[in-house]
Amino acid sequence: MAQVTPTASARQGRVLNTQTLNNLPWWLIIILLVGAYVIYSMLQEEKYVQALTYLLQGIGLTVIISVVAYAIALALGLIAGLGRVAKNPILFTLATLYVEVLRGIPLLVVIIYFQFVIAPSIGFNRTAEIAGTLALAACYGAYLAEVYRAGIQSIDRGQREAARSLGMSHYQMMRYIVLPQAIRRVIPALANDFIALLKDSSLLSAIAINELTQLARIQGARTFDFFRALNAAAMLYLMLTLVLSLGVRWVERKTSNERA
Amino acid sequence: MSRVPRMLSMVLLTLLLLAACGTNQTTAPAATNAPAAGTTSSGALPDLKGRKVVIGTDATYPPFESVDTATNKITGFDPDLMAEIAKKINITVEFQNATFDTIFTALQSKQYDAVMSAATITEERKKIVAFSDPYIDVGQLVVVAASNNTIKSYTDLPNAKAVGVQTGTTGETATLDKAKVPDAQVKRYQTIDLAFADLANGAIDAVVADGPTVGNYLAQPQYDGKLKIVGDAFTTESYGIAVNQNDTELLNGINAALKEIKAAGVVDQLKAKYKIK
Secondary structure, three states: OOOOOHHHHHHHHHHHHHHHHHHOOHHHHHHHHHHHHHHHHHHOOHHHHHHHHHHHHHHHHHHHHHHHHHHHHHHHHHHHHHHHOOOOHHHHHHHHHHHHHHHHOOHHHHHHHHHHHHHHHOOOOOOHHHHHHHHHHHHHHHHHHHHHHHHHHHOOHHHHHHHHHOOOOHHHHHHHHHHHHHHHHHHHHHHHHHHHHHHHHHHHHHHOOOOHHHHHHHHHHHHOOHHHHHHHHHHHHHHHHHHHHHHHHHHHHHHHHHHO | OOHHHHHHHHHHHHHHHHHHHHOOOOOOOOOOOOOOHHHHOOOOOOOOOOEEEEEEEOOEEOOOEEEOOOOOOEEOHHHHHHHHHHHHHOEEEEEEEOOHHHHHHHHHOOOOOEEOOOOEOOHHHHOOOEEOOOOEEEOEEEEEEOOOOOOOOHHHHHHOOOEEEEOOOHHHHHHHHHOOOOHHHEEEEOOHHHHHHHHHOOOOOEEEEEHHHHHHHHOOHHHOOOEEEEOOOOOOEEEOOEEOOOOHHHHHHHHHHHHHHHHOOHHHHHHHHOOOO
């Protein structure tokens, strides 16, 4: 690679320049520039500072609920996803019932149902936060189950046959051959659903949980200034999702490198 | 290689969006020719010539407004009173269901011509909308579970773990400012019916809401014997009909009609009809 003629290296340099220009994440640069301007002008105005300070109290709860709900959903989804590809008819039926029922009901309805029907009927009603987190987890478990299923079914049949011919049991085949490849393939889709879950956590405002959206509504109602309250909330959500979206890109790059 | 022009168009789009955001403040002046009707002859009522008036209301607040289970129409004290006003000043009214926390902002942005939603006249609200003369006086009441013996009046509320109120109501401000409940212990619901449901389920310790509505919810069969009122009303407030600040035509009309209606004892008849003390 060292022995290139001067002309060739010059041409390569030019190609490299346009390539780096094309590879720059322009969307991010634009968002950062516009975002910096918006944040700067917000901080100049006392009403915005007041709204932002109030809304910041809700960010912690939004993040905690999202992380906990997503962790539960990952586990639930894996179990249900395995059930969806299981040969055992009972497991398959149970998993399919779970996925079809929860995927078919709007998230908002499930959240209200958990808080006002399920929680009181099992005497577990002190904290709406737990009911809300479980509702999110249950729904996203169903969404993620389908992601896992798609991943598992995308693994070539030959892999399974090879594993079986090596004398592996069904469990060994899944654990060491199919799942590691399947999960690596669906990591970007799984991570995407985390962003979706974080945004959907705003629905928890319906059961009076003091997360970001609820605080924005409270702030708007008491100042009659929904313009600033919702702008502030939108900006905080964007900051959260942008960080996550960068994380997803990083994970995507890392997993695709490993596969190559 | 077509990436740069694409980026440029994105930048332009963003700028356009920002520009659109900047111009939304220009509102056309309302076409009211404010005849100041009530002043010329005190007896005569203004005639609004069948003007259509859209009224925003949060119909989860019986006995003032609720959706009738049989007809799916918004019924209650407020629609009844408004029908009387409409007859007197010749307007056509249409009640629209709304969420209370955004109701005054929606009125300000002209989604409605008026708000009649068991709304207390407050100085804060007067900054963005205009209120008619008061038509009924109420007070905030504290409700707890029938088995609760620790909360005996509104002064005990700061000891409660969670007090349910409706977002944007005077119940919320009274709980925070008068009962001095710390912000973290106040649970805000978008509608008061969910607060009562949570109270009956034991998820919260108390609910603060307007007296007549509390009385109405406690009389519902599903809450019968489960909830109780503690202490007396700890605020005095008056409901008014809110209209846009520059809509003097409607405001003068409503005030003139209210004056006659109150004099004729119709408000008292309605109070008796809806069992409001």
